Amino acid sequence: MEATCPECAASVALPADTLESEIIVCPECGAELEVVSLDPPALALAPEVEEDWGE
Amino acid sequence: MEHESLALLEALLHIPSLSGQEAEAAAFLVDRMAGYGWEATVDAAGNAVGLVGHEGPLVVLLGHIDTVPGAIPVRVEAGCLYGRGAVDAKGPFATFIQATRRAELAGRLRCRVALVGATEEEAASSKGAHYVRERYAPAYCVIGEPSGWNRVTLGYKGRLLVHYRLEQASAHSAGELPAAPESLVAFWREVEAHCAAHNAGRERLFDQLIPSLRQVASGGDGLTDWCTATIGLRLPEGIDPACLADDLRALAGAAHVRFEGGCPAFRSPRTTPLASAFLRSIRAHGGQPAFLHKTGTADMNVVGPAWNCPIVAYGPGDSRLDHTPNEHIVISEYFQAIEVLAEVLGQL
Numbered sequence: 460m461e462a463t464c465p466e467c468a469a470s471v472a473l474p475a476d477t478l479e480s481e482i483i484v485c486p487e488c489g490a491e492l493e494v495v496s497l498d499p500p501a502l503a504l505a506p507e508v509e510e511d512w513g514e
Numbered sequence: 515m516e517h518e519s520l521a522l523l524e525a526l527l528h529i530p531s532l533s534g535q536e537a538e539a540a541a542f543l544v545d546r547m548a549g550y551g552w553e554a555t556v557d558a559a560g561n562a563v564g565l566v567g568h569e570g571p572l573v574v575l576l577g578h579i580d581t582v583p584g585a586i587p588v589r590v591e592a593g594c595l596y597g598r599g600a601v602d603a604k605g606p607f608a609t610f611i612q613a614t615r616r617a618e619l620a621g622r623l624r625c626r627v628a629l630v631g632a633t634e635e636e637a638a639s640s641k642g643a644h645y646v647r648e649r650y651a652p653a654y655c656v657i658g659e660p661s662g663w664n665r666v667t668l669g670y671k672g673r674l675l676v677h678y679r680l681e682q683a684s685a686h687s688a689g690e691l692p693a694a695p696e697s698l699v700a701f702w703r704e705v706e707a708h709c710a711a712h713n714a715g716r717e718r719l720f721d722q723l724i725p726s727l728r729q730v731a732s733g734g735d736g737l738t739d740w741c742t743a744t745i746g747l748r749l750p751e752g753i754d755p756a757c758l759a760d761d762l763r764a765l766a767g768a769a770h771v772r773f774e775g776g777c778p779a780f781r782s783p784r785t786t787p788l789a790s791a792f793l794r795s796i797r798a799h800g801g802q803p804a805f806l807h808k809t810g811t812a813d814m815n816v817v818g819p820a821w822n823c824p825i826v827a828y829g830p831g832d833s834r835l836d837h838t839p840n841e842h843i844v845i846s847e848y849f850q851a852i853e854v855l856a857e858v859l860g861q862l
Contacts (some may be wrong), residue, residue, distance in 0.1 A: 479794060480791075482789060491785060493793065506803050506805055507804060508800075508806065508807065509665075510806070510809065511809070
């Protein structure tokens, strides 16, 4: 399986045991990407890390 | 199951459990967990511990059962459950119990689960977490703190408490010697300046060194004047508590300074199977997931560096209600969090 990095348009190989919502790192640009679909394979930027008060 | 979940949390909120006084709450939880057929006990640190399952990777669900002071009448109003600890953090620990039960009853547990309702998280000692840190080596860990049902916390800032005390011979207020409170104010300004210098160019709160003046007192008996203060500091990554303590000691002049509760910031990556399992489950329940870095400190700071496993903090509730007189949890969100976590446990 291969999908396209939404950040740099590189082709990213996905192992056969990849799961939806898995977060991977683009080998070209280092962006952290969420596997949002397996059929067809599709990637999106991983959810942002926000800041929050507390504890 | 929802009635049982609500009853559990409501009963737990009725039991006062200030830090160091968790015995009744721990006994209650052990009784409830044993009632599910789980191996349940109060350990040597006073933690309420439940063990479920005999095979698979070990998952530690580490919450805390102590609360800050301030009794809030336990009541249900407009779909919300009020009570001290509803958010921080009895709600999240009740979520752990009910999610584990739900996954077990559904036949989906393929992991071993150790549920730990820890003592003294709200104290600088973090007694319960320090105890379990040496006794488990989990494959995954979830810390029980409020993130909101559709968000997952990946990191917490570090902490250092500074106890300042200056004593000096009494002198006339018209004299040249600064009064003890004036020296404290000068020290506080030095601390603020030290932090400001570190924070220059750093916009994210998680990256900043943030001081808070938490307590001040002064007095004298005619021969000696004194001033005491407690200053809390929230540490970003890269600030070592011991090194910071050395810097602050150098700023304190003749005052005696004592340090407590020092721990560095800790952050887990979002590329772990555990973080992905939460994303998958939150999306499956119709949520739009997000990750969080928190400005506070939690038991993740204690166990995270030692266990070196995938770790997140999760639980229902709005952490802006932590430690407030308005502390409450939205009941429907509590149920959602139980479903999300049960789904996560079924994936591990």
